[in-house]
Amino acid sequence: MKVILDAGAFVAIERRDRRIEAMLRVLHEQRVPLWTSAAVVAQVWRDGRKQALLARILAGVGVRALAPGDDTRVGELLAVTRTNDVIDGHVALLADDTDRIVTGDPDDLARLIEARGVDAEVVTV
Numbered sequence: 001m002k003v004i005l006d007a008g009a010f011v012a013i014e015r016r017d018r019r020i021e022a023m024l025r026v027l028h029e030q031r032v033p034l035w036t037s038a039a040v041v042a043q044v045w046r047d048g049r050k051q052a053l054l055a056r057i058l059a060g061v062g063v064r065a066l067a068p069g070d071d072t073r074v075g076e077l078l079a080v081t082r083t084n085d086v087i088d089g090h091v092a093l094l095a096d097d098t099d100r101i102v103t104g105d106p107d108d109l110a111r112l113i114e115a116r117g118v119d120a121e122v123v124t125v
Helices: 007-014 018-029 038-044 052-058 070-081 086-094 106-116
Strands: 003-005 034-037 062-064 100-103 121-124
Touching: 007 018, 007 038, 007 052, 007 100, 034 038, 034 086, 038 062, 038 086, 070 086, 070 106, 086 100, 086 106, 100 106, 106 121
Parallel strands: 003 034, 003 100, 034 062, 100 121
Antiparallel strands: none
């Protein structure tokens, strides 16, 4: 199992949401791998001088760029689900069975995961 962090998770981290802090602490203790999309990082990153907490968290998160073929897979997934957020589509592609996605946008991600036929849990922050 791995945990995939969407932009909403990073926003909650920056707001010092105690629930996400506790979740990350437990995941770290259990050595659960954390992943995100490079597009998510681009969405939340603005100024490293002012985002020290975010930078510290990102140091322990695997960041995956769009791989060859992901572009068309995301587009097709968006078409099937009638959604339009490329970042959500890429986050959904990162998920495998038993994974957990932490997001502020659970509805679209749940639709994308369901369309992929992946048994991943979507957790709302």
